[in-house]
Amino acid sequence: MQQKKYKMIILYCLMEFEIVRFNELKRYLKNVTDKTLSNHLKELESDRLIIRxxxxxxxxxxxxxxxxxxxxxxxxxxxxxxxxxENRE
Incomplete structure (x- = not known):
């Protein structure tokens, strides 16, 4: 679950701030390792969701x-x- 959460946070950071560098993303994600962040960015890039x-x-x-x-x-x-x-109970 944490893995999917990281990707969502990355996407929302890019939506809000438009252009973000690696270390800025790492600060937003707090406890993520360089390797994990790098892997997520590569996956999002291969899915053509982000531009590097x-x-x-x-x-x-x-x-x-x-x-x-x-x-x-x-x-x-x-x-x-x-x-x-709207549908929260």
Whole structure:
């Protein structure tokens, strides 16, 4: 369950802040390891939900943002959240 939660938090961070770097995401997720975060980002990128932009500089700079596909998913997830709030008993 924790694994899926991380992916949702990553997506919501990218929705709210638009462009986020690795260490910023790590701060938002608090207890996540570098390896776990890296794996989640790779999975989200392979699912074409996020875009990874790497800058050729030292030290390396990498930024993540939502793809158009990811943005369309967030619209659906927001509607599910609204539905959940409206139907909470």
């Amino acid at each position: 932009k790497e800058y050729p500089q030292i030290p390396p700079k990498v930024e993540y943002s939502l793809s158009d596909r990811g943005k369309s998913l967030m619209k659906v997830l927001d509607q599910l959240c609204i539905w959940g709030e």
